Amino acid sequence: MSPEPLLSARNLVKEFPVAGTAGLLRPARRFRAVDDVSFDLHAGRTLALVGESGSGKSTTARLATRLVDVTSGTVHLAGRDITTATGQELLEVRRQVQVVFQDPFSSLNPRHTVERIVTAPLRYQKRPIPGGAKAFAQGLLERVGLAPDHVGRYPAQFSGGQAQRIGIARALAVNPRVLVCDEAVSALDVSVQAQIIGLLRDLQREEGFGCLFIAHDLAVVRQIATSVAVMTGGRVVEAGERDAVFDDPRHEYTRALLAAVPRIRPDWERARLRNAAKRHDPADAVARDRTDDGITA
Ligand SMILES: Nc1ncnc2c1ncn2[C@@H]1O[C@H](COP(=O)(O)OP(=O)(O)O)[C@@H](O)[C@H]1O
Ligand SMILES: [Mg+2]
Secondary structure, three states: OOOOOOEEEEEEEEEEEOOOOOOOOOOOOEEEEEEEEEEEEOOOOEEEEEOOOOOOHHHHHHHHOOOOOOOEEEEEEOOEEOOOOOHHHHHHHHHHEEEEOOOHHHHOOOOOOHHHHHHHHHHHOOOOOOOOHHHHHHHHHHHOOOOHHHOOOOHHHOOHHHHHHHHHHHHHOOOOOEEEEEOOOOOOOHHHHHHHHHHHHHHHHHHOOEEEEEEOOHHHHHHHOOEEEEEEOOEEEEEEEHHHHHHOOOOHHHHHHHHOOHHHOHHHHHHHHHHHHHHOOHHHHHHHHHHHOOOOO
């Protein structure tokens, strides 16, 4: 692990105004969507943000990538303070940090060819396209496992999994140092999810980017994360190396999240119960009883 994190967030806070409550004598109320979140992401590593819907995962990612401005806190990219970057500096942040979103079809322009879509970040960055747009786009398609001669097709001519590969190809076009995947596989079938996760892991091995991977599905996170931060109510309640968090969760909320998925992965549940037994935790004794009933492992 390199000593300096690629992306470093400190004490991030985001407040949104609550609509309709402000008046002459009543100051606008504010809702704290992200409350004092800090993390470090290193090159070649994947930090997963997990938690239920509304826990502040996407907002945290948007703060850390400067897609929204912080209320307070700081963000550093490769040692550089980008918290208030503007202009050329922000454009450079946009190059170094690329995002893949949940719904590929709504993030790909339906009227543009794949060639135009995957080369768009270069045009946005006003950079020359090495070897010309077509050859460059073909090369990108190949890297994400799509047929290079499909560069002339439109998004609607692809399946969901293929469309997500196009979204990943577009992100790769500018050689990002950080790839943010915001529920990027959540809408896909389980078998397609596994393929896309395999692709992301291969690409990460080749490119060495750091990945901020957002998901509410722990089965997905377990496949790709090297470390995990568990969020609820805008706060990180538990964070650590993946296996530590999965096999020996310390926070009640993490245990509740894990308890929601044990039937599909009995091996996780066994590891969790082994560790719980070591701690003689009464909360886990309840879970153990349930397991003995045969509902789980
Ligand atoms: N632009 C916004 N204006 C007001 N509230 C927002 C905005 N974006 C997000 N929120 C609220 O912040 C909370 C966290 O949202 P989000 O970060 O999208 O959660 P997650 O990605 O974990 O589902 C939610 O309650 C959401 O409604
Ligand atoms: Mg979200």
